[in-house]
Amino acid sequence: MIFALVLREARARFGERRFGAFWVLVEPMCHLLLLSVIFSMIRGKTITGIEYPVFVLVAVAPFLLYRNTILRLMDSPRENRSLFGYKQIKPLDTFIARVLVEACLAATVYAILVAGFAWFGFDMSITRPLEWAATLALGLTLALALGVLLALLAHALPGSKTIIRMLFFPLYFMSGVFIPASYLPHSLLPYLLYNPFLHLFELIRGEVFPYYIPLSGVSAGYVVRVTLCLLFLALGIYRARRLHLVSSKNG
C-alpha cells in the first residue's frame, strides 16, 4: 500500500511539468548551488578551516529536506482527500509515503551535488558516516512528527498555513544553517538551544568534518527527546482527529 502511494506520489511530482523529473532534481540543486556560491562570495573561502561551499551544503541540504517534508506534509490531507474514498488508505499512509518520496529526492540531489563538488576538487568525505546517517534519520523523524502536527493544525485552522510558511524564514537563521552556531549571539544561545534543528545541524557538521567542534550544549539526546515527545503528541492528536481528516465534508 505504502509502495503504491510512493509510486503515485513520485509520478505526480514528476508529472507536474514538462521535463518534470528534470526540474524536480534541478530546482533544489540550483537552490543549493546558488546559496553556497553566494555565501562563499560574501564570507570568503573558508570558515573554521572548512571550505565554505561545502560547509553550507552540508547543512542546507538537510534543512531543505526537513522544510520541504514539513510543508508538503501540511498540504497532504487536502491534496489527498479524494483518495480516502478507497477505505484502505488512511491519512497516515499518505504522510509516510510523502516523507519517503521527499527523502529519496533529497538523497538523489545530494548525491549528485556531492559528486559534482568532489569533481571540482572539494573534499567531500564524511568522517563518521554512520552517525551522520543516524542524525539525518533522526531529523527526518522530527520533520515527520512536526509535519503531521502542522497538518492537523492546518486542517483545523486553514488560515494558519501562511503563518507557518513564514515562520520557516527566521528558522533558517535561528538554526545556524549558514554559520557555525558559535557565531550566533551568545546572550541568546540559551534560548536558541531550545531549537532542535540547531542541535541537528551542529551534530551533522561535527560528524562530517574531522575537526569541527559542535557548540557546547548541543546534544543528540535533546533532539531524541523532542522528537519522541512531538511524535507522541502528533500521533495522539492524529488518532483523535483521524475521522475528521478522512471525512470529505469537513474543512
Added chain:
Amino acid sequence: MFELRNVTKSYLTPNGRRYIFRDLSLTIPPGKNIGLIGRNGAGKSTLMRLLGGADIPDSGVIATDQSISWPVGLTGGFQGSMSGRDNVKFVCRVYGASGESMREKLKFVEEFAEIGTWIDEPIKTYSSGMRSRLAFGLSMAFDFDYYLIDEVMSVGDGHFKKKCGEVFEERLQKSKVVLVSHSMGDIKKLCDIVLHVHKDGITVYEDIDEGIAAYHA
C-alpha cells in the same frame, strides 16, 4: 449482513455541527440487494459511505462480514497528471492485485472502457465521459460481495450504457448492490429491500412497494 449499532454521524460546518444520524441501530439481513431512497440531503450517500467504510461514524459500530467496493464510478480518486493506466495500476496495488492479476485487470479495464490509446494519456486530458468509463470499468474489474452505486447507472452514450447494464446483470448473479437512486424503476428492478432515509432516521422496508409509498408520502 450489515449491523449498525448506535451509529451517530455528524459533519462540522462553518455554522456548527449538523447531525445526519443520531443513535441509529438497525440490521440488514444477508443476501439482499439494498436500495437507499430519500430526499436530497437526507443522508443516503453518507449512509452508503458508512456502509462501505469510506467514512467513519462519530460513535457506534458498523459490522459486516462482506467485502464492499468503493463507490462505483468514483473518479475523484484519480490523479490527474498520471495516465489512466497508472491510475488503474495504483488501485490494483491498493487492493492487493499484483503481477498476473494486475495485468488481467488492466486488460479488462482497457477493453471495457473502450478509450483506446487514450489510456496512456494523463487523466486530466480526458473528457468526463471517458473518465467515468474508466472509473466504471475499474470498479467492475474487481469482485466484491457488495457494489456501492450512487446514481451512476447512466454514464456515457447509449452503447456504453447497454454494456454497463450487461456487465451488471452478470455481476448480480454472484454479488449484491447497495443502490442510491431517485429512480424508483431502478430500485424496483434491482433491490430486495429498501431503506427509506428521512429526517427522523431510517426505516427498513422488506416490501419494496411499501417503501416507495412511504417515500412518496
